Amino acid sequence: MGLIVALAAFAALLVFPAACKQVSTETLHNNANKEETDVKPAEIALDATAAFDETPRTLERVRISSSMFARALEYESARSYETLWKAARTEAWIAEYSTDNVERERHANRGITYANTALKLKEGAAEATFFHGVLAGFIGDLDHDYGLDAVSNIEADMKLLMDSDTDFANGGPWRVFGVLQLRAPGPPVSIGSLRNGKKNLEKALEKAPDWPENHLYMAEAELMWASEKDKPEFKDQARERLEKYLLGADARAPAGYETEFAVWQEKARALLEANK
């Protein structure tokens, strides 16, 4: 799996937030008395995973995956760590790739509940920690009142993974934290720093040198670097990078990531347009 990271658009709104809300720490309610009768929750969870894993992904199929996870997770017997983090991943995907903000918010909130429940079963586990941070980011992005707390959550989750050098999602922890640092205000309000963001994106590229999403955000960092430090050579470098890994004739989607790649390409074009 790879994906994720559109978050941090909210980061600029951390100064003077309209309100300070906390990202939910809720877990799934105890449903021990729910009888299984002819339902086989573990099988439904497997089908939900299969629906997500079928590529190229489509929004319709990932929505089905989400519905199946929701149904399976009504039953205590299906609530294994494995099922819970995969359910959180499905929700994160919809929160990222749906174009309907109401739907995105609903799935981000559902996903954080799954991630919280997974972390209750396995504290500090990599997959759930990663998606917990990512989902907190989406919640902050969709409702800026959660922005400050979302940043704290992302920082705590990604640092936990980075400090233990735990890679996930092709340099995911460094990519997620790096993008946040690129876009957040600097101290004392928040943790923004172009230098630190760029360093973390370099680390993400060390972990997954060919992953297009890492190049997309590194190009963003280079364009910022070129502008803020008056070093036009970094602009050229960013353009070459985008051309090679995302937009050029030889740029290819990683196998199974055609849907996501098309979205990254759109972002790459928008980045170039904004930095003509």
Added chain:
Amino acid sequence: MKRMVAAIALLMLALTGIAGQDAPKSEYGLVVYKLGEKYATDKQAGETIDSLADYLDKNIAGSDFKRIGVRNKPDDALKLFQDEKNPVAVAIVSPGFYFKNKTDLKFTVLAEAQRGGKDGEQFTLVGRKEMKEYPAGKKVATTMTADLDWLNKAVLRAPDGAKPIDWVQYDNLADAGYEIIDEEDGAPDFVLVDRATLDVFGKDPDLKSLKSGLQSDLLPQDLVVEVDARLGDKRADLKKVLGALDQNEAGKKLGENLQSPKFPAADDARLEKVAKWYDTK
């Protein structure tokens, strides 16, 4: 008798109608100007300032506060104060703006912010070497170059005959500090940081290697000012409400968002001290 009942009914109706109307409210224009805060704009901060206006409306009977604008550059802020069609009654302004315009714009200080709950603001020079003297001719990073008078007349005043500091604008002071550490070409010699940022520097694994040097006097923070006595009989109420912002839940939340838990009365001695510096040619 019938005629009398009808007359009473008519009178009752008229009285009910009057009682049902809201008491008239007076409108007060509200402006916020925060020097060096990139995100102090209507787009980014408008909603929060609207929530301040709503809070004041709820707590000051007969008032209707309206946001006129949020700005981060003195010239842009000045335009708002000069717009006669939208008179400003009250504003939260950075202290340099107050000292520069207090006479022309007829400002009266009502209260002072306490960022992070701290009284006053003190700036510190940090760099690779500890610099205890005025850094004559050196390149100093700051977020506040839009108001050089504030920097030169209040924050770090040059001794007689000293070459002035070369102030350089940075929106992110951490990155300015990293440039010094990384010995980048064109890096500043020092970074000027406020107390909250100095705390962040002290906790950062890289930035904490920088040395603290010369400090400014304790200076005023952002000031709540009344313009041309336009608050009238609401002046005392406003001071009371802002001074007690941290006394209820809604006020506490608002204080968090405004980064100042309350706005107590300003320190007059501190204001007078800085005013004298501004008056010195």
